[in-house]
Amino acid sequence: MNINKPISRRKALKVMGLGMLAACVPTLPSFGKSPKENEKKTKRLIFYFSATGNSLYIARQLGGDEATLLSISQEIHNEHPDYEAEEIGFVCPVYCFIPPAIVQDFIARSSFKADYFFTVGTYGAHSTIFPEFVDDLAKKHGFQMNYISTIQMVDTYLPYFNMERELADPKLQRIPERVATVLASINNRENYIQEVTEQDRMICDGYYRMSGRDRQRPTVTRSEKIVFATDDCIGCGVCTSVCPHGSWKVIDGHSVANGECENCLACVHNCPKKAISIIPTPPEPEEANRNARYRNPNVSLADLIKANSQK
Numbered sequence: 001m002n003i004n005k006p007i008s009r010r011k012a013l014k015v016m017g018l019g020m021l022a023a024c025v026p027t028l029p030s031f032g033k034s035p036k037e038n039e040k041k042t043k044r045l046i047f048y049f050s051a052t053g054n055s056l057y058i059a060r061q062l063g064g065d066e067a068t069l070l071s072i073s074q075e076i077h078n079e080h081p082d083y084e085a086e087e088i089g090f091v092c093p094v095y096c097f098i099p100p101a102i103v104q105d106f107i108a109r110s111s112f113k114a115d116y117f118f119t120v121g122t123y124g125a126h127s128t129i130f131p132e133f134v135d136d137l138a139k140k141h142g143f144q145m146n147y148i149s150t151i152q153m154v155d156t157y158l159p160y161f162n163m164e165r166e167l168a169d170p171k172l173q174r175i176p177e178r179v180a181t182v183l184a185s186i187n188n189r190e191n192y193i194q195e196v197t198e199q200d201r202m203i204c205d206g207y208y209r210m211s212g213r214d215r216q217r218p219t220v221t222r223s224e225k226i227v228f229a230t231d232d233c234i235g236c237g238v239c240t241s242v243c244p245h246g247s248w249k250v251i252d253g254h255s256v257a258n259g260e261c262e263n264c265l266a267c268v269h270n271c272p273k274k275a276i277s278i279i280p281t282p283p284e285p286e287e288a289n290r291n292a293r294y295r296n297p298n299v300s301l302a303d304l305i306k307a308n309s310q311k
Contacts, residue, residue: 042068045085045114049073049092049103049244050307051264053299054122054153059091060298061179062120062186071307072106073244081110088114089186090134093264094123094150096211096218097204098133100262102244104217107141116189118147120182124155124166128200131193147186148193151178156265156294159284163292210283219263223247225279227267229255232275238301239267239276246310266308269293270301 044067050056063069068085072092075081092103099121117138121130127150138145153175154166185192208215229239235253240246247259248267255276257267268276274293280286295301 042085044068044087044089045070045083046089046091047072047075047106048090048307049100050299050304051093051242051244051262051266052156052269052294053296053304054156055091055093056303056307057296057298058120058122058151058153058179059089062089062091062183072103073308073310076102076106076109078110081106082113083110084113086114087116087118087186087189088112089118089120091120091122093156094121094127094130095263096207096213097126097128097130098216098218099130099137100264101217101220102262104137107137112143114143116147117143117145118186119145120148121150122153123150124153124157124161126200126203127152127194128204129196132196135193145193146189146191149182149185150194151175151182154294156269158265158268158278158287158289159280160288162288163294164289167294219261221261221263223257223259223261223267226261226263226281227257227265227276227278229257230275230277232273233271234273234275236272238270238272238305241305241309241311242266242270242301243310244308266304269295270304 046059046063046069048055048059049072119134131148155161233255235250237250239248239255245260
């Protein structure tokens with residue numbers, strides 16, 4: 001090789017650019033690794049689980065520009081689930097008055113170290129015993145919650161709730177104010193566990209007596225038992241990408257459910273053709289409105305795919 005041969009200006013710029021990129025690589029954040037592996041201690045770390053975007057939206061509001069947000073659907077596969085930050089928070093929907101099973105499992109298998117812990121649950125109709133359950137869950141696994149609260153949003157459980165009516169409910173107008181209140185409390189590191197009333201307990205007990213569900217893991221089931229793709233399915237594969245358990249497959253151009261199910265209904269709500277329906281499971285009714293689906297307007301389909309895809 002002739003090392004004295006001149007090179008073009010374009011080639012020289014390309015070489016310089018590659019050198020600058022190489023120099024920058026070591027400073028890039030280590031996505032997918034626990035915060036303790038980074039040199040600088042994370043200030044606020046928020047774990048979230050979201051099927052229709054409500055909890056992801058709230059996590060973003062509570063995190064602002066400086067917090068690190070991690071999807072529980074992805075982090076549950078972390079082989080070294082040791083997390084450390086100044087503040088650690090959890091944001092998730094309320095399923096049958098408690099956290100989804102995947103959230104419980106993630107907390108059970110992980111180690112957390114922080115000066116301040118908080119949890120915010122998003123719910124539609126009733127949150128009842130959620131704060132108490134989360135408080136006990138944390139203690140069981142070696143840490144103490146400092147703050148637990150809930151934020152009422154639309155209820156996305158289609159057998160009982162018509163999304164058109166939910167979207168017209170005045171309660172949506174109160175969300176910004178409620179978010180601001182919760183955020184201020186967390187920023188001030190307030191110690192607060194939302195009260196669980198006797199009426200809350202009565203509602204919860206009545207539901208479990210009526211439904212016969214398991215009180216620890218009420219929504220865990222097999223996907224083929226509760227959802228199916230109708231003839232309107234075009235085999236686009238969106239359901240395969242938003243399912244937190246990866247329990248959908250496209251076979252011969254048609255989506256087929258077969259695997260563990262969180263009953264989060266991400267597949268149902270995010271199907272672009274509204275081609276996924278719920279199989280009625282007595283005593284629960286059929287869908288309130290088969291033509292109405294929901295995704296938080298501040299969250300994109302791409303956001304949910306990134307959060308939940310198991311591919």
